[in-house]
Amino acid sequence: MAYIYPKLALFCLFALLQCLVSAHMIDVPAGKKECFFEDLHKNDKMTVTYQVGGGGHLDVDFWLADPGNKALAKQIRQSTGTASITAEADGRYEYCFSNTMSAISDKIVSFNVHGVIYIGEDADIVAPVEREIRLLANGLTGVKDEQEYIVVRERVHRNTAESTNTRVKYWAVLQAIVLFAVVGWQVYYLKSFFEVKRLNASMGFGYSWDRYDETL
Structure with missing residues (x-):
């Protein structure tokens, strides 16, 4: 048993390390694409999850190639999206985020890449422990992905709320300006109207007396 414990500890450490996880946040300029690659061996597993956190209509094109x-x-x-593959051959696997559909809006993309290195059945390991460690590692990866998803969604909602608040504020200012302009124009128009009426009334009164004198 003294020999099994160090071996088991080393395997647990290796099993945790073999579940590769990396998180990134990138800025994809308008009309451009950003590509990345992973070197995999046959039967290795890889999963890419992503979410657009800002820019335009919050959408990108994504593809993964062998x-x-x-x-x-x-x-x-x-x-948002997820793509999972099992490598069919050794080599470099490429995945890209494209923003070529947008002419002016940059996109902020948050993505995670995680995978499991394949271990053959003939490896000198303890199968039940390996299974439990892998389940634990996959569970932790899922929790991490969900947490990052919530963080990105919170950021998106905050940006939307701030943008809406700014638009409402500008709209209120514009309405106030239009209201004051309309009130000022109405006051000016009414003032001019009464001045014209008063002038016409005065001219009409004098004209009536002149006509009256001529008739006499």
Whole structure:
């Protein structure tokens, strides 16, 4: 048993490290795309999850290709998505986030990449422990993804609320300006109207007396 414990501890450490997880946040300029790659071996697993956190209509194009440039996953104009693959061959697997559909709006994309390195059945490991460690690692990865998803959604909602508040404030200011302008124009118009009426009344009164004198 003294020999099993160090071996088990080393395996647990290795199993935790083999569940590769990386999180990134990038800015995809308008009309551009950003591509990344992962070197995988046959039967390795990889999952990419992403979410657009800001810019335009909160959408990007996403695709994932194998070493032969064959598309394994493709998603068009999505705000969030997930793509999972099992490598069929050794090589470099590429995934891209494209913002070519937008001419003016940059996009902020948050994405996670996690995978599991394949271990053959002939590896010198304890199968039940491996299974439990992998389940634990996958569960932790899922929790991490959900947490980051919530953080991004909170950021999106906050940006939307701030944008709405700014628009409402500007609209209120514009309404106030228009209201004062209309009131000022009405006051000016009414004042001019009464001045013209008073002038016409005065001219009409004098004209009537002149006509009256001529008749006499």
